[in-house]
Amino acid sequence: MKTIDNVMKVPFVDLKAQYELIADEVDAAIMDVIHRTAFIMGDEVRQFEQEFADYCGAKYAVGVDSGTTALELALRAYDIGPGDEVITQANTFIATALAISATGATPVLVDIDPETYLIDVAAIRGAITEKTKAIMPVHLYGQPADMDPIMELAEKHGLVVIEDSAQAHGARYKGRRTGSLGHTAAFSLYPSKNLGAYGDAGIVVTDDPEVADNVNMLHNYGQRKKYHHEEIGYNHRLDTVQAAVLHVKLKYLDAWNAARQRHAELYNELLAESNVVTPIQAEDRDHVWHLYVIRTKQRDALQEALQAKGISTVIHYPIPVHLQKAYESLGYKSGDFPNTEQFAREIVSLPMYSELTSDQIMRVANAVTEFTG
Ligand SMILES: *Cc1c(COP(=O)(O)O)cnc(C)c1O
Numbered sequence: 255m256k257t258i259d260n261v262m263k264v265p266f267v268d269l270k271a272q273y274e275l276i277a278d279e280v281d282a283a284i285m286d287v288i289h290r291t292a293f294i295m296g297d298e299v300r301q302f303e304q305e306f307a308d309y310c311g312a313k314y315a316v317g318v319d320s321g322t323t324a325l326e327l328a329l330r331a332y333d334i335g336p337g338d339e340v341i342t343q344a345n346t347f348i349a350t351a352l353a354i355s356a357t358g359a360t361p362v363l364v365d366i367d368p369e370t371y372l373i374d375v376a377a378i379r380g381a382i383t384e385k386t387k388a389i390m391p392v393h394l395y396g397q398p399a400d401m402d403p404i405m406e407l408a409e410k411h412g413l414v415v416i417e418d419s420a421q422a423h424g425a426r427y428k429g430r431r432t433g434s435l436g437h438t439a440a441f442s443l444y445p446s447k448n449l450g451a452y453g454d455a456g457i458v459v460t461d462d463p464e465v466a467d468n469v470n471m472l473h474n475y476g477q478r479k480k481y482h483h484e485e486i487g488y489n490h491r492l493d494t495v496q497a498a499v500l501h502v503k504l505k506y507l508d509a510w511n512a513a514r515q516r517h518a519e520l521y522n523e524l525l526a527e528s529n530v531v532t533p534i535q536a537e538d539r540d541h542v543w544h545l546y547v548i549r550t551k552q553r554d555a556l557q558e559a560l561q562a563k564g565i566s567t568v569i570h571y572p573i574p575v576h577l578q579k580a581y582e583s584l585g586y587k588s589g590d591f592p593n594t595e596q597f598a599r600e601i602v603s604l605p606m607y608s609e610l611t612s613d614q615i616m617r618v619a620n621a622v623t624e625f626t627g
Pocket residue numbers: 320321322323346347349350392418420421442443444454455456
């Protein structure tokens with residue numbers, strides 16, 4: 255095989271391109287924390303929590319050490335645990351389910367809507383039992399779930415709604431930002447997310463002072479007052495260094511999301527006549543395109559053809575949660591969630607990040623069209 259000139263390669267993500275744009279600012283912010291040796295719970299943590307809550311249009315935020323932790327502590331803040339059921343979707347990153355399992359509760363999975371790839375609201379309705387305590391819709395790929403009917407359903411059955419907003423920082427549903435749509439939301443701040451730290455990080459966002467207070471207590475050894483431990487808590491704090499990086503990056507998030515939106519529009523335009531299924535943005539939503547996911551029956555061959563041209567792609571996700579070995583004990587089987595299973599065979603995510611150039615997008619789109627027609 256010919257070697258591909260580095261310049262012609264299109265990586266799936268390029269964290270370095272973004273770092274180079276803000277290197278001076280980030281380096282200074284990190285060094286400032288180090289010079290003050292403010293490693294744990296430095297001022298930047300509270301500062302970032304408040305500005306991220308404000309950004310979401312919510313009252314409170316508590317920084318934690320990952321998105322998985324944010325989901326888990328959000329559930330624990332509502333006392334969800336053994337014997338309880340939490341409804342989420344089968345096509346999500348495994349962490350959504352792992353967080354539910356970590357509390358001792360049981361993840362109850364449902365299928366997705368084939369248009370938006372988001373949680374199927376009618377399926378949620380069908381999955382509610384006496385044991386159901388919460389619904390955890392995932393704003394998958396950067397598009398908010400259909401929250402109004404979900405909140406209505408939750409109200410009717412007395413359930414808590416926790417948004418898995420790990421892929422949707424800044425996305426909007428009917429004008430309102432993720433983080434302010436459910437009762438509480440959890441965000442991942444993993445490096446490659448739309449807003450990413452320089453290591454693991456996450457944050458819980460809520461309007462409920464009691465939930466914020468509970469997460470605050472749980473993530474810091476179960477104490478509200480130093481050395482007074484009310485519950486068997488955890489050490490799940492957000493590092494000051496990460497909060498400092500996130501503070502620098504937050505002010506760029508809208509511009510970075512706008513760039514992703516332009517990239518998605520260009521992909522849509524260039525792939526309009528091709529034989530792949532392009533993603534749909536619901537009319538009442540602002541998608542922030544964490545991922546740009548297309549569908550084709552020739553997925554594996556397409557992925558190989560793109561790789562041969564130096565174009566990297568990823569499948570999100572190749573094995574649905576209900577067919578993972580780790581979840582054998584839940585008793586699901588192949589065929590339970592037809593949309594999720596079909597899409598797992600057909601989806602592929604094209605390169606998507608803010609610093610992608612139009613030239614790179616055209617190269618990717620041309621390669622896709624050349625292959626699929
Ligand atoms: C990334 C992600 C998580 C987990 O976040 P971590 O920070 O990696 O723990 C959870 N849910 C979804 C949908 C994600 O994409």
